[in-house]
Amino acid sequence: MSLPRIPDATVGRLPVYLRVLTDLDGAGVTTVSSEQLADLAGVNAAKVRKDLSYLGTYGTRGVGYGVDYLRFEISSRLGLATATGVAIVGLGNLGRALASHRGFADRGFPVVGLFDVDDAKVGTELAGVTIAHLDTLGAPDGPAVAIGVIATPAAVAQDVADRLVAAGVRAILDFAPTLISVPAGVTLRKVDLALELQVLSYYHHRDHALDADDPAAPSRSAPTR
């Protein structure tokens, strides 16, 4: 193993840098300073330099980093050079939307497997993939799944996670609104849409409370209802 392990927090920021670099490349920009990159990514410059040092990339004093080179380095460390097969389990509204999301394949994440337990769905095709029964997950003739996406109701999410792990999947993206656990060595990322709304709710209600209680609050440029 020649490449050093990258801290989790840095791994979480690399895709943000990549997005900024892709935007810069699209705008014809060829070099970027750590300060510019930090500003566009919303982090501080010292953190950018530290993060990029894990890639063995230190930039050139007075010039900065080559945009193309940095994109290549980040992409390859994230494993984006090779297509990474995604399986989606649970084809309700959210699962179907994810399966139909063109952005995944475009970014190197082809959807290679779709799984459900509903006999009305199994055997039908969605976005070019035939929906298979969940019981076939991990079958030797099944698709090579690198990342499993859980888009099921909360009640069955843990069972699905266990099945994904048993099938050899070690990277899981979980949309179910419940806590699930996975063994060490398996990486779980969680997207909880209701949680995001609850956090936003706090700010909405706090700001409205400010309006109501504090006549001296500064006026805002945006009209309020």
Next chain:
Amino acid sequence: MSLPRIPDATVGRLPVYLRVLTDLDGAGVTTVSSEQLADLAGVNAAKVRKDLSYLGTYGTRGVGYGVDYLRFEISSRLGLATATGVAIVGLGNLGRALASHRGFADRGFPVVGLFDVDDAKVGTELAGVTIAHLDTLGAPDGPAVAIGVIATPAAVAQDVADRLVAAGVRAILDFAPTLISVPAGVTLRKVDLALELQVLSYYHHRDHALDADDPAAPSRSAPTR
């Protein structure tokens, strides 16, 4: 303004505690220690106690916190006691899935507005709400929008954010895979699905590199392909 401002990081964890407390309540548990809550929420106990102290809640030594009381406190500080209207802009696959997601209304986030610019969609109904043209966003007779959800392509996301802000919306959940900016006083939360997959890709490829390069790597209980 009588309630103290809660730090952003704490606000981000309150919904996680709420989810744990709801699960505990469902299992008939009536009191919980900070250690138990910390363990179930995946944070440390000192952080739990500090977070809950912002609610003016300190628990009872040797007994812990009342599950019901804590649920009520967190819910009311997050503003979940009153319904918080959500507007979704962009009704492609993702926007339609979000609009049809029953979980939102169940948790106090009724979808009150749907907006698009596609004449084929405007005027049609989805999940009980008629899709309106984006140009009508913020009209005096329009819905009272507390949280705006951006589910558009990246290229128009900034314009949509500007329109939401101009319409008085100060809490935005953004699904578009690009960086957008909002003025101070507006809270933006971002859900970038491709970013999540890119982070998972790193762990998938790192672990496979370990397998390939290191014959002394410990064997895993899960079968690999």
